[in-house]
Amino acid sequence: MPITPDCRILIVGAGLAGYHTARGLRAHGHTGSITVIGEESRPAYDRPALSKAYLTGAVSEEDLHLDDPENPLDVTWVSGRGVVGLSQSPLGVETNDGGFHEADAVVITTGASACTLPPAESDSGSYVRPYVLRSMEDALALRDANLYGADVVVVGGGFLALEAAATCIGRGAESVTVAAGEELPGAKRLGRPVGQAIRIAHEARGIQFAPPGRAMGLRSSYSGETVRHEVVLEGGQQLEAHVVICAIGAKPRTEWLRDSGVPLTADTSAILCDDTGATSVPGVYAAGDCAQWASHSSGLRPVGHWQEAVEEAGVIAATLTGANPVSLQEPYFWSDQFDLRIQGAGRIHSADQHEVLEGTPEEGNLLVRYLRDGQETGILGINRLRDVKCWRKRRQIRSTPAQQTSAPSTGQIPTLSR
């Protein structure tokens, strides 16, 4: 569908992917109206700090705003409105106040919502929703919780869970226990040395790890004003806690598209797109955590990273404006836990082998490379900022041929072997 510079573009979702789509459209010279519908009433914000510096109070809500107040984007923000349906003809989106927002192109960036633990099967006890970390509201609730002297259980073994656990120690918790599926968190995905490094760093700060196993449910009981929770693990073991934080993944916010004709994946209900972000419905695109592009479907790329949302938004902005096509770069993620800054790049998720190049788990300075069929496909560094950046830059795909000085698409790719 030809999109002209003056057409109306509607972005559904005011998170990272939505903001960067709008920004990219303006940067490419789109002059028509851009409307961004956001469910929350706050200005668009960046999420990574919500499980880190925001919880400790080091950064404020204003610090996390995506738009620059000194140089704001020329877009219409429609805040505090949920979306209830998408119409193909006329193309547009219906909001929960009964409004209909017609557009020439719709970019869906509704993100994902946090999964939570179900009530445990039992004949006694009640259920109190655990803390989760997805929105500013979620993080605010946890930030306002009094952790002093509390027994905290963090359910989940991913970076979000580990980051949240790390912040609880400095807030005076009596005990912090991580209930993860693996003995060494992340070992299955990132290799045993990385899992060891993470566990060693957390244990050194007093964080405990429950025996590995799936958390099955949560039950709560009141004794006067005090509420106690029990996290029930696979096999029946129970962890008692005053505060339970649940970080066990997220699912795409696509329930509002169920009858829209926009195809969703059968397993996760993510929006199916090609690698330009286009769905099979003309004029409808999707990016970020709500979307699954062809490269994700085929296992070439991991889903759900911050960087993925930014780059997909850039691809869609280029597609819609007819600018030079933009390529997705090597996948990238990072995490800050205590004094560990973990950065991973490349196709780590599909590697069949890993190799420690430098450092040890104990010293918190690992550099690990990942291989598939003997070819280097990824790198992970702990406090190795320069190494990881160099690896990414050497493999960067440049957008214009004139600038193509490195990252050959064929032939010998520089590696970090030494």
Place this chain on the structure above:
Amino acid sequence: MRIDSVNPPIAVFLTDEGDVHAIDDTCTHQDASLAAGWVEDCRVECPLHESTFSLLTGEVDQPPAKRGVRVHEVELEGDDVLVELSDKAPQLPPGVTL
């Protein structure tokens, strides 16, 4: 290279072209040392994300950083690099204080 005997620390770069530049070392988005970044075309790219800063003016080109860094005047005397620190206020990332 990062010089942390001053506060905030500064980063001194020797580019492929043989020029020496000095700017504040801390990215204005998040606490990360620009000295560990990638230098190309007289700009340094933060090692954490994709914001790049001009080594000549300190301005930033794209998010996540919103503010530029200070540039410090550099003079070469033989093998010595003399840096005259800027008297402007530094733009430190949220959560980082002097």
